Amino acid sequence: MQLLVTSGDVIKAMVGKVFYGWWIVYCGSAIMAVSAGINFYGFSAFFVPLAQDFGWKRSVLSGVFSLSRLEGGILGPVEGLLIDKFGPRRMMLLGVPLMGIGFLFFSRVDSLFSLYLIYIFLITLGSSLGTFSPVGAAVANWFIRKRSLALGITQAGVAVGGAVFLPVLGWLISAYGWRTAAVVAGLVILGIGLPITLVMRHKPEQYGLLPDGASAHQARGVAGDSLDEVSLTAWQSLRTRALWFLGFSLTLRSLVTTGLTIHFVAMMVDRDFSLTVASSLLGSVALLSIVGRLGMAWLGDYLDKRYLLAGSLGLMALSMLAMGLAESQWLVGAILVVYAVAYGGAIVLPIALQAEYFGRGSFAAIRGLLSSLQTPGMLVGPIFAGFVYDVTESYFVAFMGFAVAGLLGALLLLGVKKPGDRNPVSVPLMS
Secondary structure: OOOOOOHHHHHHHOOOOOOHHHHHHHHHHHHHHHHHHHHHOHHHHHHHHHHHHOOOOOOHHHHHHHHHHHHHHHHHHHHHHHHHHHHHHHHHHHHHHHHHHHHHHOOOOOOOOHHHHHHHHHEEEEEHHHHHHHHHHHHHOOOOOHHHHHHHHHHHHHHHHHHHHHHHHHHHHHHHHHHHHHHHHHHHHHHHHHHHHOOOOOOOHHHOOOOOHHHHHHHHHOOOOEEEEOOOOOOHHOOHHHHHEEEEHHHHHHHHHHHHHHHHHHHHOOOOOOHHHHHHHHEEEEEEEEHHHHHHHHOOOOOOOOHHHHHHHHHHHHHHHHHOOOOOOOHHHHHHHHHHHHHHHHHHHHHHHHHHHOOOOOOOHHHHHHHHOOOOOOOOHHHHHHHHHEEEEEEHHHHHHHHHHHHHHHHHHHOOOOOOOOEEEEEOOOE
């Protein structure tokens, strides 16, 4: 007799008393830690040695990161459609190897052109296909009532990655050079990322389960326990005011976060911190942001996410204003604590807000649209800060610009209203 074991059987065997969606959350958090710690935060550690070795201006070098965000903005909707159609795991099996191989090629960079080519078309494309977009889509599909908390745990991986990998990268670069550090980074991505992709799954309904842990059989026995969830297509979302107001708010948030993150280590080095200490300080900011990522995410399951997000952006604006005026190192450290908590909330809440306002059906595609809308901020932030420094040899004006952007982003959220219930779907849930 032939014994056939399906993927669904394996998942059901793994569930036991633990909903499989939580395995997706934990593994998603791990791959987010690797990607964010090595790529997003890690680029700031490579920033100074690249500028020193090749003599590139900071505004020019910032353009590498900014143009990589442009790639994400252009291809984001397409990537989202592919994730919605083929599922997160298949896209991750393509993206993770691209990112890992990209860092191996990055170690051989010998010109600005090769840096742009490798970072944009291998590292950034791989990160987009293999980490942030598919993981967010998977988690959003496996949870509804506990979605905000689940996304918060996943996004906490980003902070852990910055705290763990960034100081290690700073030490590797100081001890062995940036080329060796890039090789190690590529091997770590491949070694950790590939096994994690095998755990990811698209939707619980494909395996006889329902969001938040209810099985189809159990749900049928619970009368009247259901949740009507709005479900908008990408095209329908484009015709709502909520998408545009949220998108432009994210543009301003991204201007602040990417501009500060890319230049942070350089800013601290200018204030007489060593490269290792500056990298560790940025890593500590990432670690402290866990308070905001988890705390705001937890509150988001009970309070209006829109106002929580506006408050986070307002705190970011105030911290940027204070950072530009602060002179002592201890005061800078205190300001960074406030910024880190607000930053954590501003990162995780938009994802949960999107899922609440537009539903699960086209989550990745709509997230791709929002990524396109926020791309200008990612482009302008790092280049603006680099240009300000090249002209004035100070980041003061950049900090003032970041403060204004954060405040405007908070005000825009007041115009975000939940779209009408187009195509509502009834999802049975367990209490």
